[in-house]
Amino acid sequence: MKECPFCLEEVEGSAIECRHCGKRLNTGEAAILSIQRRRERHKAYYEEAKKYLIKTSLALLVLIILVIVGKAILGYYQSSYSRKTRSHCETASVHCDSECTSKTNPNTCYYTCMEAVGCR
Numbered sequence: 001m002k003e004c005p006f007c008l009e010e011v012e013g014s015a016i017e018c019r020h021c022g023k024r025l026n027t028g029e030a031a032i033l034s035i036q037r038r039r040e041r042h043k044a045y046y047e048e049a050k051k052y053l054i055k056t057s058l059a060l061l062v063l064i065i066l067v068i069v070g071k072a073i074l075g076y077y078q079s080s081y082s083r084k085t086r087s088h089c090e091t092a093s094v095h096c097d098s099e100c101t102s103k104t105n106p107n108t109c110y111y112t113c114m115e116a117v118g119c120r
């Protein structure tokens, strides 16, 4: 099967005349027209491919930026959280230490105290 360059209908590969529009397919005009059609189609195909590629790389770029920004934000909150936790437990440690030094079992007291404030 091939395509009639005049009416774009499908015709037999060996056809000399298009059965749809009746034009002759073995003329120079038909050959030139069919080459032009093929070029147009290739051009359209490459335009589509280019658009698709641009869209895809843009989407990828946006995704990468989102991941980077997301990681930065997450990292910031995590580090600020662990900073808070660390300073909280440092304070708690001093507090528990002073609370427990006078107790009969200072070590157990200290650990229980630290556990109570979530620092163990």
Ligand SMILES: [Zn+2]
Pocket (backbone or CB within 6 Å): 004, 005, 006, 007, 008, 009, 018, 019, 020, 021, 022, 023
């Ligand atoms: Zn035709």
